[in-house]
Amino acid sequence: MSEDTAAVTRIETPIYLKYNFTAGSAPARFLARIREGVLTGQRCPRCANVYIPPRGSCPACGVATEEEVVLPDKGTVQSFTVVAIPIPNNPIKPPFVIANLVLDGANLSFIHLMSECENSEVRIGQRVQAVWKPSSEWTHAMDNIRYFKSIDEPDVPIEKIGKLPLSGWEG
Amino acid sequence: MAQPEVLSQAFELGFTYTRSTGPVVGKFLTGLRDRTISGIKASDGRVIVPPMEYDPQTAAALTEFVEVGQQGEIVSWCWVKQPRAAHPIQQPFAWAMIRLDGADVAMIHCVVADAEEQLFTGARVSAVWADETRGYITDIRCFEIAGGQDSE
Numbered sequence: 001m002s003e004d005t006a007a008v009t010r011i012e013t014p015i016y017l018k019y020n021f022t023a024g025s026a027p028a029r030f031l032a033r034i035r036e037g038v039l040t041g042q043r044c045p046r047c048a049n050v051y052i053p054p055r056g057s058c059p060a061c062g063v064a065t066e067e068e069v070v071l072p073d074k075g076t077v078q079s080f081t082v083v084a085i086p087i088p089n090n091p092i093k094p095p096f097v098i099a100n101l102v103l104d105g106a107n108l109s110f111i112h113l114m115s116e117c118e119n120s121e122v123r124i125g126q127r128v129q130a131v132w133k134p135s136s137e138w139t140h141a142m143d144n145i146r147y148f149k150s151i152d153e154p155d156v157p158i159e160k161i162g163k164l165p166l167s168g169w170e171g
Numbered sequence: 172m173a174q175p176e177v178l179s180q181a182f183e184l185g186f187t188y189t190r191s192t193g194p195v196v197g198k199f200l201t202g203l204r205d206r207t208i209s210g211i212k213a214s215d216g217r218v219i220v221p222p223m224e225y226d227p228q229t230a231a232a233l234t235e236f237v238e239v240g241q242q243g244e245i246v247s248w249c250w251v252k253q254p255r256a257a258h259p260i261q262q263p264f265a266w267a268m269i270r271l272d273g274a275d276v277a278m279i280h281c282v283v284a285d286a287e288e289q290l291f292t293g294a295r296v297s298a299v300w301a302d303e304t305r306g307y308i309t310d311i312r313c314f315e316i317a318g319g320q321d322s323e
Contacts, residue, residue, distance in 0.1 A: 007197055007198065007201045008192060008197045008198075008200040008201045008204065008306035009191065009192055009197050010189050010190060010191050010192060011189070011190055011192060011200065011306065011307055012187075012188070012189050012190075013188045013189070013190050014185060014186060014187045014188060015185070015186045015188065016183055016184070016185045016186075017183065017184040017185075017186075018181065018182075018183050019181065019182050019183070019184065020179060020180070020181050021179065021180055021181075021182060022177065022178070022179040023177075023178040023179070027178075028176065028177065028178045031178055032176065032178075088185065088187050089185070140178055
């Protein structure tokens, strides 16, 4: 019981914030489609940028977005980080790769996991494709995609990342 | 466009902080673990509970710890009719400023009482210790209205 006699020098003071998140109409449509294994973005009527996941408006033009665009599950690494420190309550064991990925035909990245790759070889411009869970496990969640894996396509030059057409890089 | 179904989900964001106490608050918390309450003497002679590291007037480092009583009186209070999940007491209780015997400033803590009517400025209260003390302010589980008997 030596711990009982040592002076107190630190205390645990966790803060837990409990939220109830309700998706707006654009995210709700996105989630309804991803439940069916379909990735759906929205195109801005003014600047034509495509956003996924859609928020219902264009952050650059400030106008409502309604036109839906079905996107492929292939994309490009825009940036990434190798996580080396375990995160509380996260079941994934470090080291693992979290990346900003931009799908072909989209103009804004989202964050997802990368796997089936050497962490040391992950790089900006690398081509990736989604690895989906079995369709029987699909829900209203981006987690329907287990992770993105590296695919055998040439890297995208930095100036073209986020500007590829729906047809992809080599298409 | 068809109205989509409403999608709603609970989630929790947690910040798992650990804080360094510093030597003075650390000594106060160590005292709580031993079921004692300590203050510190300021340059003007006042005893401040919980203790602070530096004098409020001169900014000089304070070092003279003083053990204070485990009873005191309510200076002001606020009755909580409906405690929330994060509150320390899951029945109606009061947040109160309590001036402990031997202290010159009041300390905030919770007071458990059968009814709001039992609380008043000047009411005597006494500390109730947690079954297990660990060096946290919650080692004092609460204060309760001091009974007729003046014994500990």
